Amino acid sequence: MSQRPDLPAAWALDVPVLNAPMGGVAGGRLAAAVSAAGGLGMIGNGSSSTAEALQVQLALLGDMDRFGIGLIDWVLRKEPMLWRAALDASPVALSVSFGTDFGWVSEARSVGAVTITQVFDVDGACRAQDAGVDVVVARGLEGGGHGEPHRTRTQLLPDVIAAVDKPVLAAGGISTANDVRAALRAGAAGVWIGTAFAACPEALTTAGQRATMIAASGTDTVLTRAVDTALGYPWSPQHPSRVIANEFSRRWTGREEALAADASARAELREAMAADDTRVVPVDAGMGVGAIEAARPAAEVVDALMRS
Ligand SMILES: Cc1cc2nc3c(=O)[nH]c(=O)nc-3n(C[C@H](O)[C@H](O)[C@H](O)COP(=O)(O)O)c2cc1C
Structure with a gap:
């Protein structure tokens, strides 16, 4: 070689x-x-x-x-x-x-x-x-x-x-x-x-994000476009992000068009970001998160x- x-x-x-x-x-x-x-x-x-x-x-x-x-x-x-x-x-x-x-x-x-x-x-x-x-x-x-x-x-x-x-x-x-x-x-x-x-x-990372990563296991992550859609970021569909699954990702992954049309869901995400509420805001993490x-x-x- x-x-x-x-x-x-x-x-x-x-x-x-x-x-x-x-x-x-x-x-x-x-x-x-x-x-x-x-x-x-x-x-x-x-x-x-x-x-x-x-x-x-x-x-x-x-x-x-x-x-x-x-x-x-x-x-x-x-x-x-x-x-x-x-x-x-x-x-x-x-x-x-x-x-x-x-x-x-x-x-x-x-x-x-x-x-x-x-x-x-x-x-x-x-x-x-x-x-x-x-x-x-x-x-x-x-x-x-x-x-x-x-x-x-x-x-x-x-x-x-x-x-x-x-x-x-x-x-x-x-x-x-x-x-x-x-x-x-x-x-x-x-x-x-x-x-x-x-x-x-x-x-x-915020205290809430760290606590969520420490609590997560490697099987808790999911690929989603929900966060980018809610925040209006122009990521191409071929680039989803891997996050720790939560209420928000479960509700909206695969339903991004509905999310884009739902102003209250988008506002909910922004408010949760300001409040460091990771029950709503998905935390970006890979499958190795279980080792943290x-x-x-x-x-x-x-x-x-x-x-x-
Ligand atoms: C929280 C987070 C934010 C990231 N932001 C970026 C970014 O801004 N630019 C980039 O090129 N990659 C970004 N990535 C992807 C990394 O470059 C890399 O592909 C990934 O972290 C590798 O997998 P691992 O997280 O399992 O180590 C991000 C990854 C994470 C976890």
Whole structure:
């Protein structure tokens, strides 16, 4: 077998762990903590992010200059100032996911950032490679938040590794040292982990969201478009999000058209968001959520993931 490409030396990693750029969850404090623990911390920008919101999180990095920034393709196009702010921040990595236009790659490279995108099938991996993306994330359907739920991580990862000559990060449901070992043994250059970091005290999650994640088991998650529909976000139907199922997701998943026409249900969701009521507001999480037993600091999570 040919030698697998390594992750970029510029990331100066002690451990091959990146926290996923979770919008509204992975801010500057979490990114700094993951980088301080020897991984690479990523600041996420979600569906409602703006340049100002990114600046607030950048300020929370403190002295940490080893960090990445992640964006969502349609948000980048809607918020050109956000993209500008991301470029101006001189991140060592820039990820853009959920799009097919890779025009951003050359701009990201021009500021010295290593480029990353998430892929969900082999075709997507080849398109990313052809577009010059430096690092590919093979994201299985177990993953939390948005994705294209085609195949499990263990099905997808070897096929993506075989298809591209770029370093591949494994993602989706990685929450234990066993998961990390299995991904590295399968040829992944590292791991891209969201849910396992979402309950850290350094994350932007609320107390209610953390408690819901700690109480959930891995079989409690569901794919839904209900939240995006209620909030009016223009996600394409091929990108549902994985959340911890609750009253709201059970009532509206598969009935998104009715939800779009129901102003009182949409208002109920917004009010519940303001009140941190996770009986109504579904919490984004992947199938690895069952392994979260407490709100542990990011350094402890990294340690536990890398335990041999
Ligand atoms: C709370 C949450 C928010 C997320 N937000 C984003 C985002 O803004 N941009 C993005 O590219 N991916 C986002 N993701 C998806 C992650 O990049 C990644 O695919 C996923 O977290 C991997 O699966 P895991 O959560 O099981 O580790 C999010 C995931 C979670 C759990």
